[in-house]
Amino acid sequence: MRFSLRLPQRQARLVALAVAYHLARPGSELDRETLREYEHGMAEVPAALEPQLEGDSATLELSSLQVTLLATAMSSVLSELKMYSVFDTMAGESGRPRSTAAGFDERLRSLFPAVAADPAEADALAGDMTMLRRELPLVRARQLIEEEQRLAAETKGSRRKRWRARGVDMELDADEHLLKEGSASLTGGFAPGGRLHLTSRRLHWKRAGFDFIFGGPRTLDIPLSQIESCYVRGRVGFYVLFVETTDVVYDFFVKAGALSPILIFHRKTAEQWRTAILEAKAAAGART
Secondary structure (H helix, E strand, O other): OEEEEEEEHHHHHHHHHHHHHHHHOOOOOEOOOOOOEOOOOHHHHHHHHHHHOOOOEEEEEEEHHHHHHHHHHHHHHHHHHHHHHHHHHHHOOOOOOOOOOOOHHHHHHHHOOHHHHOOOHHHHHHHHHHHHHHHOOHHHHHHHHHHHHHHHHHHHHHOEEEEEEOOEEEEEEOOOOEEEEEEEEEOOOOOOEEEEEEEOOEEEEEEOOOOOOOOOOOEEEEEHHHEEEEEEEEEOOEEEEEEEEOOOEEEEEEOOOOOOOOOOEOHHHHHHHHHHHHHHHHHHHHHO
């Protein structure tokens, strides 16, 4: 849903001032959750607004996100305008900027030339900015954003399923399937013991809950697409399953079953894991 704003020239210029203030702030267009730039943030507003600033009025279409960002920017600009005349008096003839915000002085005076002649004009602009902010459909915009976030969370949750067995709790995507699982120790058996799980998408290892002696990761996920080779090396009773990726080689001691002696790792078991991993990788490659 988009909100249509029809603004008289003075209000349109106030919006342009707030947008310029927002965009001048480092990181203002970064989503705090993903740390990526907004796909449709305030950066696309000037192209629609600037050509209309010389007319009697302007029409602007804003998304829910853009409305909330604009309201936040207006609050900051409001503080700047309220203090502008005070800082102008303090600056005197020194030429020092009346604001710490980059480019704010220049943008303010270009949009409202009267401020250059009389800094007290900024007080009147502050009053107009207050009224304009109150007219924004901010409540509805926030409601829509909350609804979008809730639906996104529900959709993400519906795509995943939990699998529990032997004390292991892991999430699988809706189209991800468990192919094989068993006891395994990471890095040659001298680091934590745990459980190894092969799914249709990845190789997942999780440290046993009681193993607190050794350091290292508590969980490990290796996407099948990153596995370059898989092989078995060792000697009688101590065969190791090696999983090689682009950057790292992981080695696992895999046990035949719960009744298998703790330090006996059979070649047959390791070879079964190797075959299963390579077959899963081939199948995953065929699907893509």
